[in-house]
Each structure stands twice: as C-alpha cells, then as structure tokens.
Amino acid sequence: xxxxxxxxxxxxxxxxxxxxxxxxxxxxxxxxxxxxxxxxxxxxxxxxxxxxxxxxxxxxxxxxxxxxxxxxxxxxxxxxx
Amino acid sequence: xxxxxxxxxxxxxxxxxxxxxxxxxxxxxxxxxxxxxxxxxxxxxxxxxxxxxxxxxxxxxxxxxxxxxxxxxxxxxxxxxxxxxxxxxxxxxxxxxxxxxxxxxxxxxxxxxxxxxxxxxxxxxxxxxxxxxxxxxxxxxxxxxxxxxxxxxxxxxxxxxxxxxxxxxxxxxxxxxxxxxxxxxxxxxxxxxxxxxxxxxxxxxxxxxxxxxxxxxxxxxxxxxxxx
Numbered sequence: 553x554x555x556x557x558x559x560x561x562x563x564x565x566x567x568x569x570x571x572x573x574x575x576x577x578x579x580x581x582x583x584x585x586x587x588x589x590x591x592x593x594x595x596x597x598x599x600x601x602x603x604x605x606x607x608x609x610x611x612x613x614x615x616x617x618x619x620x621x622x623x624x625x626x627x628x629x630x631x632x633x
Numbered sequence: 634x635x636x637x638x639x640x641x642x643x644x645x646x647x648x649x650x651x652x653x654x655x656x657x658x659x660x661x662x663x664x665x666x667x668x669x670x671x672x673x674x675x676x677x678x679x680x681x682x683x684x685x686x687x688x689x690x691x692x693x694x695x696x697x698x699x700x701x702x703x704x705x706x707x708x709x710x711x712x713x714x715x716x717x718x719x720x721x722x723x724x725x726x727x728x729x730x731x732x733x734x735x736x737x738x739x740x741x742x743x744x745x746x747x748x749x750x751x752x753x754x755x756x757x758x759x760x761x762x763x764x765x766x767x768x769x770x771x772x773x774x775x776x777x778x779x780x781x782x783x784x785x786x787x788x789x790x791x792x793x794x795x796x797x798x799x800x801x802x803x804x805x806x807x808x809x810x811x812x813x814x815x816x817x818x819x820x821x822x823x824x825x826x827x828x829x830x831x832x833x834x835x836x837x838x839x840x841x842x843x844x845x846x847x848x849x850x851x852x853x854x855x856x857x858x859x860x861x
Contacts, residue, residue: 564783565736566739617690620691620727
C-alpha cells in the first residue's frame with residue numbers, strides 16, 4: 553500500500569517560499585495566480601497492514617514526525633498498489 | 634561545573650562551543666555523542682549549531698529522535714540547565730522542550746551578520762549574569778531562524794516572562810528593521826515555564842574573544858551555583 557502524504561504550511565504561518573514563487577509566476581505573466589503555498593509531498597510505502605490499520609498508523613506518523621503541528625497541516629490518501 | 638556538548642551528525646559548532654567553554658572560560662566540558670545515552674554526570678548541556686541530519690525533513694526534526702535526546706529530555710524535565718544555540722534551538726522546539734517553531738527567514742536568504750539582542754529576563758541560568766535590558770552584540774548565521782508560535786502561546790510567553798532575548802536596534806528598541814529574519818515579536822530566544830531550558834538563534838559561543846569581534850557571549854556561560 554502507498555500512503556501519499558501532503559504537508560503544507562498552516563494558513564496563519566508566513567510562507568516566504570510560496571510568496572516568492574507567486575512573484576515569479578506573475579513575472580512570467582500569470583496574473584491569475586493569487587497565492588502559492590509551498591509544502592512537501594511524501595510517498596510512504598507500507599506492508600502488512602489493513603486499510604484501517606494503515607489509516608491509524610499514517611495519521612500517527614504524520615503527527616509524530618512527518619509534520620510539525622505548530623507550523624504545518626497534513627493530509628494523506630492511501631492507494632492500493 | 635561540567636558542561637556536556639552534544640554532537641549530532643552534521644553539528645558544526647560543537648568544537649567552537651568546547652573551545653569557548655574549556656579554553657576561553659576555563660570550565661570543564663565534555664563531548665556527548667548522539668548515539669550514547671550516558672550524560673557522564675554533566676551539570677549543564679549545550680546543543681550546538683549546525684545542520685544535524687542534514688536538516689532533512691525540518692531543521693532539528695530528526696535529531697530529536699537520537700538516543701542522547703531521551704537523556705537530555707529527562708535531564709531537562711528534572712530541572713537541569715539546557716541551552717540550544719541555532720540548530721540546538723530548533724532541536725529543542727522540535728523536541729517540545731521549548732514552545733513554538735523556527736521557519737525559513739522572511740527574506741529566504743541565509744543571513745550571516747552581527748545583531749544586537751536585548752536581555753528580557755535574568756531568571757534563567759544562562760542570563761543570571763546579565764542585567765534585564767542589557768544589550769548584547771552577537772553573530773547570527775542561519776536560514777531558518779524566524780520564530781513563530783500561535784497567538785495564545787505568544788501571549789503566554791509575554792505574560793510569563795519566557796521571552797529571553799529580542800532583536801533590537803542600537804537604541805534598544807525592538808524595531809522592524811532590527812529584526813533580521815521576521816521573528817514574531819522580534820524574538821531571538823525563549824525559555825520554558827520553569828526557566829531551565831533556553832534556546833536562541835544568535836551564537837554566544839562565537840563572541841567570546843575580542844579578536845573575533847566581541848566578548849558579549851561570555852556572560853551566557855556563567856551559570857550560578859544555585860542552578861546546579
């Protein structure tokens with residue numbers, strides 16, 4: 553099973569990287585861009601777990617290590633391979 | 634007085650810290666390896682600057698799980714004095730020993746410069762030798778030094794006197810232009826509720842000899858015996 557984990561900076565946290573990317577997109581003539589938030593994408597490959605177990609384990613991995621809840625939000629999806 | 638300086642893979646200011654403590658200040662200091670659990674009976678612990686574990690995932694996120702950090706956490710919870718400098722500050726935040734977190738500098742640039750910080754409290758072992766309101770001139774060198782915390786945490790820090798250092802200008806004002814990295818409330822260093830754990834982004838261990846630009850850092854390593 554594959555867990556696709558998305559970690560993004562919390563809304564309230566200043567994201568200078570996202571801001572700089574948005575500026576560059578404007579410079580490339582994409583005025584329709586109103587905001588960019590830059591985060592991380594992780595692929596976590598799992599074995600020997602039921603879907604329900606995987607849900608619980610990955611949630612825990614996110615809280616304990618993959619995201620810092622003070623500055624980041626996370627979400628994930630599980631894909632059968 | 635015996636110090637322990639923790640060395641993680643990727644630490645780079647551990648030698649400077651040991652040199653500062655032993656050679657410059659004439660104190661006892663020993664290196665503590667990240668894979669060990671034994672603190673060798675030290676009285677105070679210093680987590681040095683650098684790029685532990687290559688700054689992978691988030692600065693300080695992986696160092697926090699090394700075996701020595703379990704012992705450091707126990708030591709801190711028992712009231713032992715712990716100071717984290719730069720990457721050490723990031724590790725203490727990731728480990729939950731200090732509130733808040735450090736994110737990329739507002740400018741996105743790595744900053745290498747001298748700054749002024751104001752001592753906001755002398756009720757920590759590391760600022761006991763300082764006067765409240767005293768201004769120290771110290772170097773910074775970081776890319777991820779912007780201190781953030783939610784509004785509730787910030788007001789707790791302000792009300793409890795847990796903000797230890799603020800970036801200020803020559804007049805001692807915590808102005809926007811004196812803030813090198815965008816830290817909320819110009820915060821350069823904080824302490825826990827008990828006051829025994831302190832983290833800061835500037836490098837006191839690099840400012841202990843006038844030949845290298847200043848000696849203001851020395852004061853932070855003069856711990857009062859009442860803490861030991």
